[in-house]
Amino acid sequence: MVALVSLYHYFFVGVVETTGGVRRILAVYWSPNALALFLGRGLPMTVTLALFAREKRWLYALASLAIVVCLYFTYSRGAWVGVAFALLFVAALRGSRRLLALGGTVAVAVGSVLAFFLRERFISSNTIQQRFHLWQAAVNMIHDHPILGVGLDNFLYQYPNYMLKEAWAEPNLSHPHNILLDFWTRLGILGVGAMLWLQVTFWRAGFRICKGWKGEEGQIWALALMASMVDFLIHGLLDNSFFLIDLAFIFWLTYGLMRALARLRDAVSLMEK
Numbered sequence: 001m002v003a004l005v006s007l008y009h010y011f012f013v014g015v016v017e018t019t020g021g022v023r024r025i026l027a028v029y030w031s032p033n034a035l036a037l038f039l040g041r042g043l044p045m046t047v048t049l050a051l052f053a054r055e056k057r058w059l060y061a062l063a064s065l066a067i068v069v070c071l072y073f074t075y076s077r078g079a080w081v082g083v084a085f086a087l088l089f090v091a092a093l094r095g096s097r098r099l100l101a102l103g104g105t106v107a108v109a110v111g112s113v114l115a116f117f118l119r120e121r122f123i124s125s126n127t128i129q130q131r132f133h134l135w136q137a138a139v140n141m142i143h144d145h146p147i148l149g150v151g152l153d154n155f156l157y158q159y160p161n162y163m164l165k166e167a168w169a170e171p172n173l174s175h176p177h178n179i180l181l182d183f184w185t186r187l188g189i190l191g192v193g194a195m196l197w198l199q200v201t202f203w204r205a206g207f208r209i210c211k212g213w214k215g216e217e218g219q220i221w222a223l224a225l226m227a228s229m230v231d232f233l234i235h236g237l238l239d240n241s242f243f244l245i246d247l248a249f250i251f252w253l254t255y256g257l258m259r260a261l262a263r264l265r266d267a268v269s270l271m272e273k
Contacts, residue, residue, distance in 0.1 A: 082235030
């Protein structure tokens with residue numbers, strides 16, 4: 001639904017952001033990258049369900065198509081990296097060499113197309129260099145506040161004190177564009193530990209379902225949820241990840257559904273005994 005609304009705004013309303021001469025879709029979001037973060041969580045799920053679900057595969061395929069088109073017009077490089085890794089994860093876990101080869105081919109093809117049509121934006125952008133400067137500032141911030149961090153939403157106010165002189169062009173950043181650094185600066189070492197615990201419990205439940213549940217439908221849903229979490233982690237290394245309302249909602253929904261599947265799997269196993 002978000003993808004369809006965004007495409008309508010892009011083609012018929014004219015709500016866009018122009019970056020380096022490129023018209024980027026954003027719809028109800030304040031940033032194309034914010035829209036890409038949201039869509040990137042859903043695309044691995046819809047693709048997985050379109051490929052392997054028993055029912056409504058056509059519906060998941062149409063949803064995937066809408067998201068792909070919308071994601072393309074965000075021109076978010078981080079989103080494509082996250083989605084590519086998520087789909088390669090699905091291919092590897094399903095154990096299909098053909099699917100793995102197809103996933104790799106699609107990833108290379110998408111990257112080539114983006115590089116060809118957006119080569120000026122890719123070459124002229126200093127985003128990567130700016131990221132390194134930002135991460136260094138965040139590391140310095142953590143060095144001074146390793147236990148408690150600087151507090152929720154305080155990165156914006158502390159960053160000017162740690163900003164490198166080479167990063168003068170972007171002085172008002174509210175987060176370090178990296179999931180580990182973001183949790184550490186906001187919540188301290190305990191926050192990092194909490195997120196690691198959530199990841200361990202999530203992945204343990206997911207692999208248990210995929211290996212120990214006789215019902216394939218449950219395995220497919222677990223695989224789809226894990227694919228979404230892969231995007232969360234990979235894209236989160238380069239951009240925001242959790243501390244936005246929509247992203248937090250998607251994270252907890254993904255985590256909660258996995259835990260619910262794990263309980264259902266345990267209940268089914270108990271009944272079979």
